[in-house]
Amino acid sequence: MDDALVERIRSDMEYEFARTAPPEGFPAFHDIPTARHTTEEFHRIEAEHLWPRTWVIAGRAEQIPDPGDFFTFDDLGVPLLVVRGTDGEVNCFYNTCQHRGAPVVRGTTGSSRRLRCQYHSWTYEIDGGTLVSVPDERDFVGLDLTERCLPRARCDTYAGFVFVNRDLDAPDLSDWIGPAREMLDPFDGGALREVYRESRVIPCNWKVTAEAFLEVYHFRHIHSHDGVSVLDNRGAAMGLYPNGHSRMITPYSKQNVDRSGMGSWDDWEHLDTAPMPAIGGVPAMVDCTSTAVSLFPNVIIPLGRIGFPINVFWPIDAGTTRLDWIYYAPPPDGADRFDPDDLPDHWRTRRAAYDQIMAEDEMNMGPMQSSMESPALTGMPINYQERRIWHLHEQIDRIIGVENIPAEMRVEQLLEPYVER
Structure with missing residues (x-):
């Protein structure tokens, strides 16, 4: 995550705030068939062709x-x-x-x-x-x-x-992660240790869970508190990587900028993280935005200088998912690990705050699955802000093999010109 990338993200945010429509020539998405989320047939296809062939x-x-x-x-x-x-x-x-x-x-x-x-x-x-x-x-x-x-x-x-x-002929892991490493390398993940973990079984398809973390279009509607939304989805800068990975950096809202004492949404400075140790070499942008990376197919990582959770989604059946989130951070001074049963107060506070965000997303997922399974909805229109969702579905079809998917359940391959290589 070098200076050039940070400046490119800043420029992308300026563009996003200023635009009045999707970029000229951006493709129109057809509806994503709800059968991909609701049918035993598509669940079987994924079990046979997707999960055995991906890292x-x-x-x-x-x-x-x-x-x-x-x-x-x-x-x-x-x-x-x-x-x-x-x-x-x-x-x-x-x-x-x-x-x-x-x-x-x-x-x-x-x-x-x-x-x-x-x-x-x-x-x-x-x-x-x-x-x-x-x-x-x-x-x-x-x-x-x-x-x-x-x-x-x-x-x-x-x-x-x-x-x-499980695929012995799969590409090497390094090649599969590819340029998504530019976002992850600065966080020195090998030196981090588990702080705590949570796990929930949620009555929805795994993609419903994953998609909730691939856009911020919903943020001010689900995560606002006392009329204040922390983030401004209008400025979200997104990048699509090969193999279905992606990034999303979202600026603070005007209310949160004022509350934080910032001069503007891009007044990015390193914040004092004490008493939590910070990861060195991470740009100030991360302290003053929501910075997230997805790794296909089932990992979302909201990055932070004090560490980060990874959110992982595992299908149990067509309508049930196990959602895990595991928080990783630099271990306390003089220790090689955290004791999850005896966390210091600052980590208990951080844990409560993140778990609240997860609970707000979780409460929508089961009811959403039930509604999707009704005859009232046969397809989901996806907008430009939700393009990471389309990117996920394109890669699902590529891994499965389009020939293995019934025509009425496929998504069209449209985003290749927008993938960063």
């Missing part, structure tokens, strides 16, 4: 600091096992013994230099998943241990997060 966050590197340390991960619908190898690399295997299908490990976390199935003690090593020991091997006719390795999934790390991808 998702499975955990954090500090969960497995030493060789043999592991954690399990089931949110892609299959049992996976992430383990630190003897060479320090992070590996991901299916947690499925190649004998009779029992889990190789049963605990959600642990440490072992060998992965030993508790059913019959078939044993695998932690670097390549190679089968190295079979009790009573003499009783198997023609058993070839080299053909019985634990199946692998792709695994890599970025900013302290462990990503997995």
Whole structure:
């Protein structure tokens, strides 16, 4: 997030405030079919073609600091096992013994230099998943241990997060994140630690949840307090990245500018964050705007100099989602982690404030799903301010493969000329 990018964002905000219509030539979106959010058919298509073919966050590197340390991960619908190898690399295997299908490990976390199935003690090593020991091997006719390795999934790390991808032919994680790194690199994610986490099961499709964080068109209607909206959606500067990622930087409203003692919406200065330590090297713009990045398909990160939450959306079924938010920040002086059961008062205050924002969004999601499932709505018109939502849906279709989607459920590929590369 260098000076040139910050100035480009400032210029984009000036343009957004001044415009009286979408940019000349910007495409008109057809309605997004509600069947994408409401039908078992589209949920099945996603389960078959989307989730097995994309990078998702499975955990954090500090969960497995030493060789043999592991954690399990089931949110892609299959049992996976992430383990630190003897060479320090992070590996991901299916947690499925190649004998009779029992889990190789049963605990959600642990440490072992060998992965030993508790059913019959078939044993695998932690670097390549190679089968190295079979009790009573003499009783198997023609058993070839080299053909019985634990199946692998792709695994890599970025900013302290462990990503997995079931598609062995997927692009490298670095290529997949691509230029979205310009927003994330300055925050030194690998040095941050979990402050606290929350999880909710919400009666709506996962995309309803994700879309709520991809625009600020709703902000003054859902998040105003005492008649004051903190942000001004009219100036929101958005950027579309390859692979469905995007950013959105929203300036303060006039009321909040005055209340904050700023001279104007772009009077950006570093604020005093004490007693919370701040992340160095982050531009002042972040202190005086709402700065957010989305990572396709299911992560929204509202960035901040004191740290940030990541909001993650996992489909349970076509009409139910698990929403997690996990806050990360520089650990307290002299400590290597936070104790979520004994947070200092300033973090309790911050936690309450962010949880309130999440509650305001959450209260709309279940009723919205019910309304979408009525015959009164067959499609959703999307405006220019909501273009990050269209960008999400375009990438969903690209990953799934348009040929795998019924024609009446597709979205047209329109935004390629507006993607920053």
